[in-house]
Amino acid sequence: MMGGKTDRKLIVNGKRLDGRGLDDMRPLTIEAHVLNKADGSAYVEWGKNKVLAAVYGPRECVPRHDSDPYRAVVRCRYSMAPFCSLEEHGRAGPNRRAIELSKVIREAFQNVVITELFPKTAIDIFIEILQSDGGTRCAGLVAASVALADAGIPMRDLVSAISVGKADGQIVVDLFKDEDNFGESDVPIAFAHRNNDILLFQMDGKLTKDEVKTALEKAKNAAVKIHALQVEALKKVYERQAQQNVQ
């Protein structure tokens, strides 16, 4: 989140500390259907982030009093592994940030999952951050979206997410950890692809209205690229299976 002041320059000659241009995303790879037991799953590597998402459901909702007689309840657990950070060893169990992120991620998916088809059941989303380097909630959203589709859970759309922000006075796309900590603003956003509805929006730092507009524009463009990778990952599952059986 918002960090301390630093004399460090984050952008030099139009290039960011990791060599990227202002609008460049870190390399992003997505693989769907990576686990056997889960109904759906996906593994994402985004820059140095390594994220695994799994979906179980629709399944019986326990405890019973959590269930809804008219629709499935969507539950989400965003969790960071104790070894995920370059720095300190993290404590096991959800901290307050993880609980907040679990909530806002859940809400993004509640918008697209067609829950009325499965009353009284639960759809459980698990996001495990195995290695973190900034933008983990977006990586988690991208992975979970693919995992939900992989599980065959009816949904209105795939959800794509990206963090945009401000570093050294410039709007940049896909913040990595140092930019998140030492930059002037971090804005994680999630879009529904078909209509660019905003399903997750958080912000800290300082932005003028014009900067907000620019940030939204750049985020939308990035989301389109991310969506294409999500679709490719889902299609690849079937090509992969077909290849395995060509003897």
Place this chain on the structure above:
Amino acid sequence: MADIIVPGETVAKAGGRPVGNTYREGDSMRSAVVGLYKEGDDRIIPLQGPYLPAIGDFVIGVVQDVRFTSYTMNINSPYNGSLSSKATRDELKLGDIISAVVAAIDESKNITLEEPRRLIGGEIVSISSVKVPRVIGKKNSMVNMIIDSTKSEVQVGRNGRIWIKGGNSALAAMAILKIETEAHTSGLTDRINAFLKAEMEKNNKV
């Protein structure tokens, strides 16, 4: 050849005939699943998905709970099936495998089963319920081909559970799993036919 489409993708105009596994938004129909679709199809064939029971479905279930007047059956669905103890002469135990038919589904998704038959011995192959139509084939053509080749008894539950007994049951199981992975491809019937023939010849030579 059908195309793979993903959730959110437009399939057809909303005014036209309804297409299965889509949802309506504004004036278009959009896919709700990852699946196969060719223009003119009446449904998107999902490549994966949960089993939602429909009345008349033939299912294979496992006794999950024994209650005073009924049995709770696990039918590989988010919803369990309920079998009245009056419907069966035998006394069923936890873990027993039975075939049954879905008789009724109420608004709370309570599923009532009838016509129970105990399945003794044999083995159960579990596949994704969305692939079951492929295993059955048009007018049972695919499953009959497997039965003829392997001489096994095969009962296909619409819920993705398939019971195989006797004959070359291992081969039958292999054929079914092969159909599951290649369900979305064309020319499958011929390929399975060739596969069964080749395997049977291998066995005969031994």
Place this chain on the structure above:
Amino acid sequence: MVDILNEIKRDYVRDVVKRGKRIDERKFDEYRKITVETGIIPNAEGSAKVKLGNSQVLVGVKLDIGIPYKDRPTEGIFSTSSELLPLASPTFEPGPPSAQSIELARVVDRGIRSSGAIDMNSLFIEENKVWAIFTDVYALDHDGNLIDAAALAGMAALLSCRMPKYEDGKIIRTESSGKLPVSEKVATCTFAKINGSIVLDPSFDEEVAMDCRLTLSTTPTHLCASQKGGSGAITEKELLDCLDTAFRKGSELRALLKD
């Protein structure tokens, strides 16, 4: 929990909004009556109580000596937590903080922290010793929009917060060395999207009916924190329109905060 009465209220509110009105007859961009009272808990270094319509939130600020974080050795600590007291609403159960409570605390925290209202370096005392500011939000009465009430109370409590004296390694709380330096007045505005329309400062019934909410914290010139909550979606246009309203309403809210 599915409350049958809530479903009925929900439809009624949505219906009224569709016809261009609100059930309490406010304009779409109108706040309920707001009162801000500071210094009500003299034991705390800073305190304020805000009434926003029928919602009531009390914020207490305590200062303590803390050990700075290793990667920020010259900066003080700023920590916010919240309690949705069971007495505030039949919907609040006793127990560990819910996701809603944690979200409230973190949203209030971000608004203040991001704006730079508190200069964290000014809290440095000496090596390994900094001031730690603990802001505790106590929701007393829930009739909707606890976020804005809490954020306003938090801001008011900090603006009126006294610095205890620090001498010879001890805190002398009965003496003060002045006020806590606060350089910005952050205004936090929460909007609810109901049946396609956006309303400011949702009441409890409006929150039951809403599709989602958007909270925007602003200084006179910048957006400094935001949180979208709930499962509905907002469009880019709605976000930017809310931002315009938030800047406009910000000056009204700031006027309620005494220096």
